[in-house]
Amino acid sequence: MGWREKILKRSLWVYHLATGPCNNCDIEILDLLTPRHDVERFGIKLVGSVRHADVLLVTGIVNRKCVPRVLRIYEQMPAPKLVIAVGACPMGGCVFKGSYNQAGPLDKIIPVDLYIPGCPPKPEAIIAGIAKLLEKLK
Amino acid sequence: MGNLGFNLLIFPGFLFVATLGFLWMGIERKLTARFQWRMGPPLWQPYIDFLKLMIKETLIPANAQRFMFITPPLLAFAGVLISSLILFRTSLFPKTSFLGDVVVFLYFLLFPSLALILGGSASGNPLAAMGVSREIKLMLSYELPLILAVFVPVWKTGSVKFAQIMSMQLQKGAFALHYPSCFIAFIVALLSIQAKLAFPPYDIPEGETEIMGGPLIEYSGSLLGMFYLTRGILHFLLPSFLVFLFWGGFPFNRWQWILSFLKALVVFLIMVVIKNINPRIRIDQAVRFFWSRVFVLGIIAMGLAIAGW
Numbered sequence A: 001m002g003w004r005e006k007i008l009k010r011s012l013w014v015y016h017l018a019t020g021p022c023n024n025c026d027i028e029i030l031d032l033l034t035p036r037h038d039v040e041r042f043g044i045k046l047v048g049s050v051r052h053a054d055v056l057l058v059t060g061i062v063n064r065k066c067v068p069r070v071l072r073i074y075e076q077m078p079a080p081k082l083v084i085a086v087g088a089c090p091m092g093g094c095v096f097k098g099s100y101n102q103a104g105p106l107d108k109i110i111p112v113d114l115y116i117p118g119c120p121p122k123p124e125a126i127i128a129g130i131a132k133l134l135e136k137l138k
Numbered sequence B: 001m002g003n004l005g006f007n008l009l010i011f012p013g014f015l016f017v018a019t020l021g022f023l024w025m026g027i028e029r030k031l032t033a034r035f036q037w038r039m040g041p042p043l044w045q046p047y048i049d050f051l052k053l054m055i056k057e058t059l060i061p062a063n064a065q066r067f068m069f070i071t072p073p074l075l076a077f078a079g080v081l082i083s084s085l086i087l088f089r090t091s092l093f094p095k096t097s098f099l100g101d102v103v104v105f106l107y108f109l110l111f112p113s114l115a116l117i118l119g120g121s122a123s124g125n126p127l128a129a130m131g132v133s134r135e136i137k138l139m140l141s142y143e144l145p146l147i148l149a150v151f152v153p154v155w156k157t158g159s160v161k162f163a164q165i166m167s168m169q170l171q172k173g174a175f176a177l178h179y180p181s182c183f184i185a186f187i188v189a190l191l192s193i194q195a196k197l198a199f200p201p202y203d204i205p206e207g208e209t210e211i212m213g214g215p216l217i218e219y220s221g222s223l224l225g226m227f228y229l230t231r232g233i234l235h236f237l238l239p240s241f242l243v244f245l246f247w248g249g250f251p252f253n254r255w256q257w258i259l260s261f262l263k264a265l266v267v268f269l270i271m272v273v274i275k276n277i278n279p280r281i282r283i284d285q286a287v288r289f290f291w292s293r294v295f296v297l298g299i300i301a302m303g304l305a306i307a308g309w
């Protein structure tokens, strides 16, 4: 829809939020920035503060302690905001399913725009997912 | 003389420096990527980033002081705009240079750092406060060597006017290539503007990995965009300032003018190389480096200049 999305599409700044993952997904995400995959080609970069971000990248089962934090961080993000759930954890809990501290899948707490399944998803899969998200933006 | 409004908004002013500044920024990002064996973003990435920031929502944190939070980005932008106008209007119309414009230029160049300090402390975020304290310490350490370095070409010309410094260099050849004192002063100034741009190894106030953008942490949307624009302009303005003082100035006749931009690019490339082969240092190391090494170099350059070298 118009030029705003076109601009947003070419410069996604990503804030990475870990809500109790096993950390493997986070490592795969860092792989995206290495010379082999280099998502900065598409203008994607990791930022340190959620106020600068366009995309909230969530990994991990959302555990009970994290729920208020996830909500707060989501609310602190400026308006055109996208949420990506990476890994099987934020969708169904993966190996932690049924755990006493699992507060449920991520989409029960905040709206999610894109799911990238896998345990962990390959960097290629994450790039393919982001490409699909960009399609959706159009 | 040209129309001041036109000068301010379009030609040597806003549009011109912003376009070139973002181009310089794009070159920097591309080169950094190539240094790390990556493809890197396209050259026009900074323009897109800036436009995107302008269309994002602007949030003002609940416990920030509203007025002090909103004004600093505008202040920073106004500061660099005026200083670039002083510099490039002198290049186009040397007659508009006034007595002491070097000093005024340096004064306006302080605005971006001051704005970061003001805005960061008004945002009410502890990490921003930490970034602010580092910014102040860094400013205290690089500002004096920079002034010492600027003193050397001023002493050589015997005048604090950009136009005189430029015409003197046109007659006698570039300062940095002819006088050892000016060459040393050039190096001192180069290190200082490296810190002024907060390039590694001096990106201490903004340390992305530890204090998440420092003073900028609470800024979003168009206010962040203003800071981004200011930074972009500084990418171009500071190297050109060095070229102006030490490497022949920007005389406005076709080939020499274009050549001057290439010189500014060369100065900038040196900074990018320094940026990429150095890790970030701690703030105490930076202060010690500037006060015990760079400052001494500056004093030596000044002494040599007074002795007539």
Ligand code: SF4
Pocket (backbone or CB within 6 Å): A021, A022, A023, A024, A025, A026, A059, A060, A061, A086, A087, A088, A089, A094, A095, A118, A119, A120, A121
């Ligand atoms: S999806 Fe798998 S790899 Fe990713 S955080 Fe969960 S358990 Fe770890």
